[in-house]
Amino acid sequence: MTQRILDISDLNVRFATEDGEVAAVSDVSLHVNKGECLGIVGESGSGKSQTFMAVMGLLAANGKATGSARFGEIDLLKANEHTLNTVRGNRLAMVFQDPMTALTPHMRVGRQLTEVLERHRGMDTKAARAEAVAMMARVQITEPERRFAMYPHELSGGLRQRIVLAMALLCGPELVIADEPTTALDVTVQALILDLMRELKEKHGTGFVLITHDLGVVAGLADRVAVMYAGRVVENASVAEIFAAPRHPYTKGLLACTPRLTDAPTAVLPTIPGQPPNLQKLPSGCSFHPRCAAVFDRCRAERPALAEGGTLNACFLNHSVAAGGAA
Amino acid sequence: MWSYFARRLLIGIPTLLAVVLFCFFLMRLAPGGPFDGEAPVPPEVLANLRARYHLDDPLWQQFFSYLGNLLRGDFGPSFKYKDFTVTELIAQGLPVSIENGLSAIILAILIGLPLGITATLSQNSARDYAVSGLAMIGIVIPTFVTGQLLILAFGVWLKGTPFQLPAGGWNDGAFLNRILPVTVLALPFVAYIARISRASMIEALRTNFVRTARAKGLPYRTVVLRHALKSALTPVVTFLGPATAFLLTGSMVIETIFQIPGIGRYFVQGALNRDYTLVMGVTIVGAAFVIVANLIVDMLYAVLDPKVRYE
Ligand SMILES: Nc1ncnc2c1ncn2[C@@H]1O[C@H](COP(=O)(O)OP(=O)(O)OP(=O)(O)O)[C@@H](O)[C@H]1O
Ligand code: SF4
Ligand SMILES: [Mg+2]
Numbered sequence: 001m002t003q004r005i006l007d008i009s010d011l012n013v014r015f016a017t018e019d020g021e022v023a024a025v026s027d028v029s030l031h032v033n034k035g036e037c038l039g040i041v042g043e044s045g046s047g048k049s050q051t052f053m054a055v056m057g058l059l060a061a062n063g064k065a066t067g068s069a070r071f072g073e074i075d076l077l078k079a080n081e082h083t084l085n086t087v088r089g090n091r092l093a094m095v096f097q098d099p100m101t102a103l104t105p106h107m108r109v110g111r112q113l114t115e116v117l118e119r120h121r122g123m124d125t126k127a128a129r130a131e132a133v134a135m136m137a138r139v140q141i142t143e144p145e146r147r148f149a150m151y152p153h154e155l156s157g158g159l160r161q162r163i164v165l166a167m168a169l170l171c172g173p174e175l176v177i178a179d180e181p182t183t184a185l186d187v188t189v190q191a192l193i194l195d196l197m198r199e200l201k202e203k204h205g206t207g208f209v210l211i212t213h214d215l216g217v218v219a220g221l222a223d224r225v226a227v228m229y230a231g232r233v234v235e236n237a238s239v240a241e242i243f244a245a246p247r248h249p250y251t252k253g254l255l256a257c258t259p260r261l262t263d264a265p266t267a268v269l270p271t272i273p274g275q276p277p278n279l280q281k282l283p284s285g286c287s288f289h290p291r292c293a294a295v296f297d298r299c300r301a302e303r304p305a306l307a308e309g310g311t312l313n314a315c316f317l318n319h320s321v322a323a324g325g326a327a
Numbered sequence: 328m329w330s331y332f333a334r335r336l337l338i339g340i341p342t343l344l345a346v347v348l349f350c351f352f353l354m355r356l357a358p359g360g361p362f363d364g365e366a367p368v369p370p371e372v373l374a375n376l377r378a379r380y381h382l383d384d385p386l387w388q389q390f391f392s393y394l395g396n397l398l399r400g401d402f403g404p405s406f407k408y409k410d411f412t413v414t415e416l417i418a419q420g421l422p423v424s425i426e427n428g429l430s431a432i433i434l435a436i437l438i439g440l441p442l443g444i445t446a447t448l449s450q451n452s453a454r455d456y457a458v459s460g461l462a463m464i465g466i467v468i469p470t471f472v473t474g475q476l477l478i479l480a481f482g483v484w485l486k487g488t489p490f491q492l493p494a495g496g497w498n499d500g501a502f503l504n505r506i507l508p509v510t511v512l513a514l515p516f517v518a519y520i521a522r523i524s525r526a527s528m529i530e531a532l533r534t535n536f537v538r539t540a541r542a543k544g545l546p547y548r549t550v551v552l553r554h555a556l557k558s559a560l561t562p563v564v565t566f567l568g569p570a571t572a573f574l575l576t577g578s579m580v581i582e583t584i585f586q587i588p589g590i591g592r593y594f595v596q597g598a599l600n601r602d603y604t605l606v607m608g609v610t611i612v613g614a615a616f617v618i619v620a621n622l623i624v625d626m627l628y629a630v631l632d633p634k635v636r637y638e
Contacts, residue, residue, distance in 0.1 A: 044343060062532070083546070085544040088543065094542050101535040102538075103539065104536040105536065105558065105634060107554070119544060119545055151634070153633070
C-alpha cells in the first residue's frame with residue numbers, strides 16, 4: 001500500500017557562479033508513495049524547482065547534486081544518461097514551470113507529443129497520433145485534431161500548459177513532477193485538470209509532486225505538504241495538519257499570506273516581513289531567524305534539524321516541547 | 328508573407344540608387360583621372376578623350392546619363408580596357424568569382440558548422456578549446472598572409488612532391504589551380520561559422536525547450552539535431568547572408584594574389600586606374616548581391632522559425 005516511488009535523501013544542490021557558490025538545495029529528504037500527491041510550497045527561490053531538476057538529472061551545467069534519489073531500482077543521481085533516458089518521459093515525467101518557453105518553437109506541438117510515444121512505446125506515427133490526440137482531449141484541449149498541427153506560438157499560454165501536461169502523461173508515468181502546472185489556466189479548466197490528476201492518482205496509483213505557490217491547489221490535491229525555505233525543508237506534514245495546525249513560524253506566515261474568500265475585500269494582504277536570504281551567504285543558525293518574530297538566542301547560533309515536534313519541522317520552539325526534538 | 332518580401336525587394340531599389348549616387352560622386356572626388364597613365368598624354372589627345380567620355384559635361388548631367396544607361400543594363404565603356412564595355416568585363420569576371428565564392432562558402436559551411444556544433448557536445452573539453460583556438464587564429468590572420476603562406480608551402484617547399492599545387496595562375500580554372508585560392512577564401516569563414524555556431528548552440532542548449540526535450544528521455548543526439556539545431560542556425564544564417572554576397576562578388580586580395588580573372592581583380596585594377604565606370608559597375612553588382620542575400624536571409628528566417636512566417 002505505501003510503496004515508495006521516489007525516495008530523496010540528503011539532496012544538496014550547489015551552483016558554481018562567478019561570485020561564489022549558491023546553496024540552492026540543502027539536506028533535503030523527501031519521499032512520494034504510490035498514489036500519493038506531495039505538495040511543495042515556499043517562496044520564490046526557496047529551491048522547489050531545483051530539487052526536482054536534480055532528480056530529473058536536468059540541472060544547469062554549473063549545478064551539481066549530491067545525495068541520492070531512489071526511483072524504483074535506480075538512483076537517479078548516480079544513473080548514467082542512457083539509463084535516465086529510459087526513465088524520463090516514460091516512468092518519470094516533469095511538467096515545467098514556464099509553459100510559454102517549454103515547447104520547441106519550430107516544431108508542431110503534435111510532433112512534440114508523438115515523439116515521446118515513438119521513443120518509449122515504439123509506436124508508429126499513426127498510432128502515436130491517435131494516442132496524442134486522445135491525451136490532448138483528456139487535458140481539456142478542445143479541437144485537438146486542429147491544434148495537433150499548430151506551432152506553439154499559435155496557442156495560448158493555457159493551451160501550451162496543457163500540451164506540456166499531456167506530454168508528461170502520455171506514457172502513463174508512475175510519478176509526475178508538476179511545477180506550477182495550472183498557473184496559466186482559468187479556474188474552470190484548472191478544476192478539470194485537478195480532477196484528471198486526482199483520477200490518475202486514485203485509479204492508477206500515479207504519484208504526484210505538486211510544486212506551487214497556490215495553497216488552494218495544494219489543499220485540493222495534495223496528501224502531504226513539504227514547506228521549503230532557503231533550500232531546506234522546514235516542515236513536512238499531512239495537508240490537514242499544515243492547514244489546521246502548522247508548527248513552523250514560516251509555514252504560519254505563508255498561510256497568513258493566503259487570501260481567503262471570507263476576507264473583507266479591502267483587507268490588506270499580509271506578507272512575511274523581510275526578504276528571503278541570499279543563498280550565497282546564508283544566515284547562521286536557523287536560516288529563517290532574521291525574519292522570525294519568535295526568534296531567540298539559540299536560533300542564531302545553531303541550526304534546528306528537521307525533527308518530530310507536532311509535525312516534522314525545523315524549529316526549536318516545537319522541539320523543546322516535544323520528545324525526540326533536536327538536542 | 329510574400330507581400331512582405333515584395334516590399335523588401337522594392338526597398339532595395341532606393342538603396343541601390345543611393346549606392347550609385349554615393350559611388351559616382353565619391354569616385355569623381357578622388358584625385359587623378361582615368362587618363363593619368365605612366366606616360367603623359369599630349370593635351371590635345373587628353374581633351375579628345377575627355378570629350379569622348381563626356382567627362383567635361385556638368386557632373387549632374389554625367390550622372391543622369393549614366394543612370395539612364397544603367398537602367399538599360401548598360402554599365403558604360405571601360406576607360407582602361409578600351410575594347411570592352413564594363414558589362415562585358417563583369418560578364419566575364421562574375422562567373423569566375425561566383426564559382427570560387429560558392430565553392431568557398433560551401434566548404435566553409437561543411438567544415439565550420441560541424442566543427443562548431445560538435446565542440447558544444449563536450450563543452451570546455453580539449454576538443455572544444457581546440458576548435459575555439461583554431462577559430463580565433465582563422466579570424467585574426469588576414470587572407471593575404473594565409474594566401475602567401477600556402478603559396479610558399481604548396482608552391483615552393485613542396486615543389487616536386489605529389490603535394491605540389493599550382494600557386495597562382497588560373498589555367499582556365501583547372502581544378503588544381505582552384506584548390507589554394509578557394510581554401511584561402513574559405514578559411515576565415517570556416518572560423519567565423521565555427522565560432523558563431525558554437526556560441527549559438529551553447530545558447531540553444533540552455534533553452535527551456537531543450538530541457539523539455541531532454542526530460543522526454545530523447546537521446547542527446549536527437550535533442551541536439553531535432554530541437555536545438557534549428558534555433559542555433561539563426562545567427563549563422565544572419566552571418567552567411569552578407570558573407571556569401573561578399574564571397575560571390577570576388578575577393579580583391581585573393582584574386583590579385585592568385586591572378587584570378589574575377590571581378591574582384593577588375594575592381595582593384597579599376598580603382599588603381601580611376602576606371603570610373605568599371606569600379607562603379609563592380610560596386611553596383613556587389614551592392615545588388617548584398618541586397619538579395621539579405622532578402623534570402625529573411626526567407627530562411629521564416630523557414631527556421633514558424634513565428635516569422637505569420638508576421
Ligand atoms: N544555474 C544556476 N546558477 C546559479 N543559481 C541558480 C541556478 N539555477 C537556479 N539557481 C538559484 O537556485 C535558487 C533556487 O531556485 P528554484 O528554481 O529552485 O526556486 P523555486 O523555489 O522554484 O522558485 P520559484 O517559485 O520562483 O519557481 C534560486 O535562488 C536560483 O536563483
Ligand atoms: S528556530 Fe528560531 S528562528 Fe527558526 S523558526 Fe524557529 S523560532 Fe524562528
Ligand atoms: Mg520554480
